[in-house]
Amino acid sequence: xxxxxxxxxxxxxxxxxxxxxxxxxxxxxxxxxxxxxxxxxxxxxxxxxxxxxxxxxxxxxxxxxxxxxxxxxxxxxxxxxxxxxxxxxxxxxxxxxxxxxxxxxxxxxxxxxxxxxxxxxxxxxxxxxxxxxxxxxxxxxxxxxxxxxxxxxxxxxxxxxxxxxxxxxxxxxxxxxxxxxxxxxxxxxxxxxxxxxxxxxxxxxxxxxxxxxxxxxxxxxxxxxxxxxxxxxxxxxxxxxxxxxxxxxxxxxxxxxxxxxxxx
Amino acid sequence: xxxxxxxxxxxxxxxxxxxxxxxxxxxxxxxxxxxxxxxxxxxxxxxxxxxxxxxxxxxxxxxxxxxxxxxxxxxxxxxxxxxxxxxxxxxxxxxxxxxxxxxxxxxxxxxxxxxxxxxxxxxxxxxxxxxxxxxxxxxxxxxxxxxxxxxxxxxxxxxxxxxxxxxxxxxxxxxxxxxxxxxxxxxxxxxxxxxxxxxxxxxxxxxxxxxxxxxxxxxxxxxxxxxxxxxxxxxxxxxxxxxxxxxxxxxxxxxxxxxxxxxxxxxxxxxxxxxxxxxxxxxxxxxxxxxxxxxxxxxxxxxxxxxxxxxxxxxxxxxxxxxxxxxxxxxxxxxxxxxxxxxxxxxxxxxxxxxxxxxxxxxxx
Numbered sequence: 168x169x170x171x172x173x174x175x176x177x178x179x180x181x182x183x184x185x186x187x188x189x190x191x192x193x194x195x196x197x198x199x200x201x202x203x204x205x206x207x208x209x210x211x212x213x214x215x216x217x218x219x220x221x222x223x224x225x226x227x228x229x230x231x232x233x234x235x236x237x238x239x240x241x242x243x244x245x246x247x248x249x250x251x252x253x254x255x256x257x258x259x260x261x262x263x264x265x266x267x268x269x270x271x272x273x274x275x276x277x278x279x280x281x282x283x284x285x286x287x288x289x290x291x292x293x294x295x296x297x298x299x300x301x302x303x304x305x306x307x308x309x310x311x312x313x314x315x316x317x318x319x320x321x322x323x324x325x326x327x328x329x330x331x332x333x334x335x336x337x338x339x340x341x342x343x344x345x346x347x348x349x350x351x352x353x354x355x356x357x358x359x360x361x362x363x364x365x366x367x368x369x370x371x372x373x374x375x376x377x378x379x380x381x382x383x384x385x386x387x388x389x390x391x392x393x394x395x396x397x398x399x400x401x402x403x404x405x406x407x408x409x410x411x412x413x414x415x416x417x418x419x420x421x422x423x424x425x426x427x428x429x430x431x
Numbered sequence: 432x433x434x435x436x437x438x439x440x441x442x443x444x445x446x447x448x449x450x451x452x453x454x455x456x457x458x459x460x461x462x463x464x465x466x467x468x469x470x471x472x473x474x475x476x477x478x479x480x481x482x483x484x485x486x487x488x489x490x491x492x493x494x495x496x497x498x499x500x501x502x503x504x505x506x507x508x509x510x511x512x513x514x515x516x517x518x519x520x521x522x523x524x525x526x527x528x529x530x531x532x533x534x535x536x537x538x539x540x541x542x543x544x545x546x547x548x549x550x551x552x553x554x555x556x557x558x559x560x561x562x563x564x565x566x567x568x569x570x571x572x573x574x575x576x577x578x579x580x581x582x583x584x585x586x587x588x589x590x591x592x593x594x595x596x597x598x599x600x601x602x603x604x605x606x607x608x609x610x611x612x613x614x615x616x617x618x619x620x621x622x623x624x625x626x627x628x629x630x631x632x633x634x635x636x637x638x639x640x641x642x643x644x645x646x647x648x649x650x651x652x653x654x655x656x657x658x659x660x661x662x663x664x665x666x667x668x669x670x671x672x673x674x675x676x677x678x679x680x681x682x683x684x685x686x687x688x689x690x691x692x693x694x695x696x697x698x699x700x701x702x703x704x705x706x707x708x709x710x711x712x713x714x715x716x717x718x719x720x721x722x723x724x725x726x727x728x729x730x731x732x733x734x735x736x737x738x739x740x741x742x743x744x745x746x747x748x749x750x751x752x753x754x755x756x757x758x759x760x761x762x763x764x765x766x767x768x769x770x771x772x773x774x775x776x777x778x779x780x781x782x783x784x785x786x787x788x789x790x791x792x793x794x795x796x
Contacts, residue, residue, distance in 0.1 A: 238636045260638065268636040272629030278448045279441070290437025291637045345636075 191216050191343045191374040192237060196246035199232050206232040208397035209246060214343070214390075219365060219375045221388030221405075225425045229397040230378050234345055237376070239263055251342045264292065267336035267373075271348035275332050277321030281312065284320055285335060292339035306334045326357030333364055343374040350381065362387055382418035393421060395428040434639050438647035445621070446651050456617070456655060460609045460663040467601045468671050475560045480504045481520075483513045483530040490536040490576070497572045498529070503564045520551055527551075527561050539576075602667045603755035604728030607748040609663055610686060611693045611722045613656045616714045618649055618697030623710035626701070641791040649694040656693075660686045676762030682755065688775050689751040693718075695782035696747075702789045722748040750775050 190213040199207045207229040214220040224230045235241040237250055239259030248255045251265035275284045282303070289299040307313045310330055320328060329349060336344055346365075350358045362384065369375050369389075377388065385391050385405060392402040401408055401424060405417050412420045446453060480498060484491045498504045507525055510516055519525045528549040538544040548565045550558035625631040634644055660683070667673040675682060696718055704710040723729055725739065726748035732740055743749045750771045757763045757771075765772065 240635055260640070263636060263638045266636065268633060270629055270632050272632075274629050274633045276441070276445070276630060277628075279444055283441070283444060287437050287441040288633075288637075290440075291434045291634075291639055293434060293638070 189216050190214060190249075191218075192220070192248070192250050192376060194233075194237070194246070194248040197233070197236060197243055197248050198245045199229075199236055199241065200244045205397050207236070210394070210397075210399045211246075212392055212399065212402055214374055214376060216342070216374055217369050217372045219369050219377065219387070219389045221385050221391035222376060222378045222394070223385055223391060223421060224378075224394030225428055228394040228425075228428065230394055231347070233394070234347060234376075234378070238266060238268060238345055264339075265342050267339070267341040267344035269329075269332050269336045269344070269346050269349050271351045275320045275328060275335065278319060280317050280319055281307070281323075281331065282316045284331075285338065288335050289338050294339060302338055306338065310334060326353050326360075329353060329357070330361060330364060333361065337368055337373065341373065343376055344368065346375065346377040348378055348380060350379065350384065358384070382416065382421055385417040385421070391417070393424050395424055400424045400427075434637070435643045435647060438634075438639060438643065439650050442621075442647055443651045446655070456613055456659070457662070459612070460605075460659045461666050463605055463609060464602070464663055464666045465670060467605055468667070475503045475557070475564050477502075478504050478526045478561050478564070479507045479524070480565075481507055481516050481525045481528045482509045483511075483516050483528065484509050484535070485511055485513075485533045486531065486535040487511070488536040490539055491531050493576075494531070494535075494569070494572055498565075498568055501564075501568050504568070517549065520549055523551075526557075527565065529565060600756075601728075602663070602671075602673050603752045603759060604726065604748075605667075606660060606663050606686065606755055607689065607726060607728065607751050608719070608722055609659050610656050610690055611718060611748065613659055614649075614652055614690050614693035615697035615700070615718050616711065617652050617655070618694050619701040619704070619710040619714050620707050621652075622648055622698065622701035623704055623707045627706045642787055645698055645787055645790055649698065652694065652697075653687075653690055656690045657683075657687070660690075673759070675759050677758035678764055681764060681768075682758045685751065685754045685758070685772065685775070688772070688779055689747065691779045692747045692751075692775065692782055695779065695786045699782065699786035699789055702786065721746045725749070726752050728752055747775065747778050750778075 192214040193212075195211050196209040197207060197211070198205065198209050210229075210233060222230055222233070232241065236243050236255055237248055239250075239255055239262045242259075243256055250262045253259075253261040253265070255262060276287070279287070285303045285306070286299065289295075289303065294302065304313075307316060312327070312331065315323065315327075320331070323331070333344075333346070333349060336346075350361055353361065358381070365375050365377070365387075377384075379385060388405060390402065390404050391408060392399050393408075394400065401411075401420070403411070408420045409415065409417065412423055414420055414423070482495055482498065484495065495506060495509060499506045504527075508519075513528075513530050516525075516528045516530070520528055530547040530549065532538055532545055535544060546569060548562050550561050552558050622631070625634065635641070639647075664673075664675065664682075668675075697714065700713045700717070701710050704713050721742075725735075725743045725746045726732075727743065728748065732743050732749070735743065754768050754771045754775070757768050
């Protein structure tokens with residue numbers, strides 16, 4: 168896992184910052200208002216194939232609204248966004264087939280077994296028969312969960328559940344996966360293992376769009392955007408952001424920016 | 432496997448896995464029918480009667496015999512004086528007391544005889560029925576002895592429920608209640624649960640369309656509700672011989688229509704409530720209570736105050752119960768029930784539209 172070690176000390180790693188024509192997620196002046204409240208205010212960015220993109224911001228900064236627009240749940244008030252080749256405003260249903268999603272709240276069914284959960288999500292994304300079976304076996308083997316197939320998910324430790332949820336979100340091989348605070352409430356060791364899964368997915372070409380409250384995790388991202396009051400205040404590699412702000416950690420970068428926010 | 436099929440399978444698994452809830456749901460119609468059938472009877476039968484007969488002459492002895500011969504009454508005691516009789520009523524040792532005058536035979540010849548019937552007014556309907564029965568027995572006895580025929584002989588016949596059996600009347604209402612409970616309450620809880628755990632969000636970002644989610648949610652409950660409808664009818668027939676005079680097909684079709692209404696209401700309630708608890712309370716208050724109290728099931732609509740009678744018209748169960756009573760007891764069909772069927776169809780169309788729209792709107796809010 169060479170990529171892994173690179174990223175833990177990612178300050179020196181050069182990152183292609185303009186994802187350019189092969190951008191998997193591309194937002195232009197994307198805006199969403201609720202009445203006279205502007206939740207997301209003309210944000211623009213590109214995320215490339217296989218990139219780990221950190222999407223940070225204090226609570227209420229507009230992250231969730233932005234993700235809801237990018238996943239086709241919410242239509243933009245103005246501006247545009249292209250996700251996996253489709254426009255969020257005109258063809259949200261085509262996007263849904265191309266993306267994976269994992270929310271901060273654990274989202275598998277506790278009363279179903281591991282196998283039943285995997286079959287359900289696979290089926291929803293149109294996987295069937297032996298293909299679904301092969302992918303299920305491959306996935307459980309990779310996680311070392313083969314013996315858990317018949318277990319109810321409700322009985323598993325939280326960290327296992329989250330690894331499982333992430334793998335399920337990747338089962339249909341989406342071009343981009345949205346992770347909304349995926350590691351909330353998990354111990355540092357499990358978080359670290361979780362990030363190894365993220366790098367592995369990115370290494371295979373899946374774009375990872377991740378929000379987090381843990382600033383050490385922000386350091387693991389290829390690039391990071393920081394939202395304050397609906398606006399993207401900063402967007403760059405963690406290394407360059409730290410240099411620009413003249414601080415030692417992403418935590419300090421975040422604090423400097425978020426301090427100016429009015430909504431949090 | 433199509434996305435929709437996977438979804439229905441998953442929903443069915445949830446239901447089958449929760450064995451306790453499933454057992455309760457399947458047993459519910461059986462328990463309800465037996466409970467209502469045996470416990471809540473309005474028929475007058477085996478009334479424990481105390482007769483106070485101070486004169487104890489030939490005439491009064493005949494009357495006592497007549498009461499004994501009536502299946503509605505069982506003469507517990509004949510007392511010589513009225514002292515203590517009311518106490519027996521108060522202690523609940525008797526259901527009614529008949530007090531005859533001291534000189535019964537003589538005053539009867541003179542045509543001035545008076546008898547008093549005491550009943551326990553706490554159970555008002557029952558007391559009324561007992562009074563009527565007692566009067567009827569005395570009336571018959573009188574007609575047999577005075578040698579004088581009454582000027583007009585009325586011949587009351589209760590049509591469509593000739594024996595006035597109460598079980599015939601509660602089964603349609605019970606059917607409405609059971610279907611409402613299973614369809615609306617269980618659907619509302621099931622969608623609210625996905626909201627609570629966050630899985631709904633996952634479904635919404637998946638390729639499943641909102642309409643598929645709604646239909647997939649209600650399909651297993653539709654089957655469950657239908658099973659319950661059939662259980663209710665079968666148990667009612669086996670235990671109480673409740674008849675189905677009209678078309679069974681029309682009865683089941685109407686039940687299906689009503690289930691659709693209830694399911695749509697369940698979906699609507701779930702979109703408006705934050706969690707399972709809220710969904711449950713909303714269903715109980717907004718739907719189950721009116722289904723019990725404002726549908727003609729428990730209280731007759733004709734004896735409600737006018738404003739409340741208007742409210743009963745928007746309660747779907749009101750129309751469903753009218754349809755079911757018509758089919759089961761009167762044996763009538765579409766030719767007489769088309770208005771009720773049309774109203775229920777309209778309600779179904781309206782509620783399905785509103786609830787699916789409300790479900791989709793939630794996403795854009």
